[in-house]
Amino acid sequence: EVQLVESGGGLVKAGGSLRLSCAVSGLTFSNTWLSWVRQAPGKGLEWVGRIKPKAEGGAADYAAPGKGRFTVSRDDSKTTVYLQMNSLTTEDTAVYYCTTGKAAAYFDHWGLGTLVTVSS
Amino acid sequence: DIQMTQSPSTLSASVGDRVTITCRASQSISNWLAWYQQKPGKAPELLMYKASTLESGVPSRFSGSGSVTEFTLTISSLQPDDFATYYCQQYNSYPYTFGQGTKLEIK
Numbered sequence: 001e002v003q004l005v006e007s008g009g010g011l012v013k014a015g016g017s018l019r020l021s022c023a024v025s026g027l028t029f030s031n032t033w034l035s036w037v038r039q040a041p042g043k044g045l046e047w048v049g050r051i052k053p054k055a056e057g058g059a060a061d062y063a064a065p066g067k068g069r070f071t072v073s074r075d076d077s078k079t080t081v082y083l084q085m086n087s088l089t090t091e092d093t094a095v096y097y098c099t100t101g102k103a104a105a106y107f108d109h110w111g112l113g114t115l116v117t118v119s120s
Numbered sequence: 121d122i123q124m125t126q127s128p129s130t131l132s133a134s135v136g137d138r139v140t141i142t143c144r145a146s147q148s149i150s151n152w153l154a155w156y157q158q159k160p161g162k163a164p165e166l167l168m169y170k171a172s173t174l175e176s177g178v179p180s181r182f183s184g185s186g187s188v189t190e191f192t193l194t195i196s197s198l199q200p201d202d203f204a205t206y207y208c209q210q211y212n213s214y215p216y217t218f219g220q221g222t223k224l225e226i227k
Contacts, residue, residue: 044207044218044219044220044221045156045158045164045207045209045218045221046218047209047215047216047217047218061214061215062215063214063215064121064215097163097164101166102169105152105154105169105211105216106154106166106169106209106211107154107156107164107166107209108166108169108175110163110164110165111163112163113163
């Protein structure tokens with residue numbers, strides 16, 4: 001059974017940083033594309049970014065709101081993916097989900113999410 | 121960025137009804153479209169990908185159609201478990217984008 005478990009969310013002041021982690025099990029992590037998707041309170045879903053497997057270059061791509069501020073990385077030895085978020089604003093307040101899917105195109109497995117609250 | 125627009129935003133229906141949700145893309149996405157169901161306080165669940173391919177384990181009362189810029193999700197006979205919010209998502213090009221959601225309510 002595929003499981004994704006996010007951690008690291010919490011309350012942070014605007015301008016601060018936070019690193020989210022997502023521990024993945026039940027699949028061949030090294031071959032897996034991984035994405036982060038967020039959902040602001042009462043709002044819809046927003047793709048944040050994704051990272052390729054190292055065998056495919058290991059590059060990450062980002063949506064505009066996170067470019068230059070967010071970094072997605074992976075540690076295949078720990079089967080964990082990370083989302084480093086810097087210069088946070090109140091607009092970044094959301095539940096952050098870790099997801100996987102075929103080439104991270106669509107998302108067939110989701111974690112439960114971790115709430116990030118940015119206060120002004 | 122490709123904009124995804126769903127209609128309606130809210131849909132009131134009864135158990136047993138046939139309902140259709142529409143998703144329109146601002147430019148061609150071929151058939152690179154997925155549908156998700158989300159219940160309050162839960163993560164979304166994949167229903168469909170490639171516009172009309174049912175994810176394993178999803179009931180056959182769900183079906184999808186469409187291509188290029190217009191897509192539909194149909195539930196043939198609503199069950200109590202189907203009352204939720206539905207999202208479409210394009211994966212034709214980055215950044216991947218979602219529709220704003222359609223909330224399916226009990227009439």
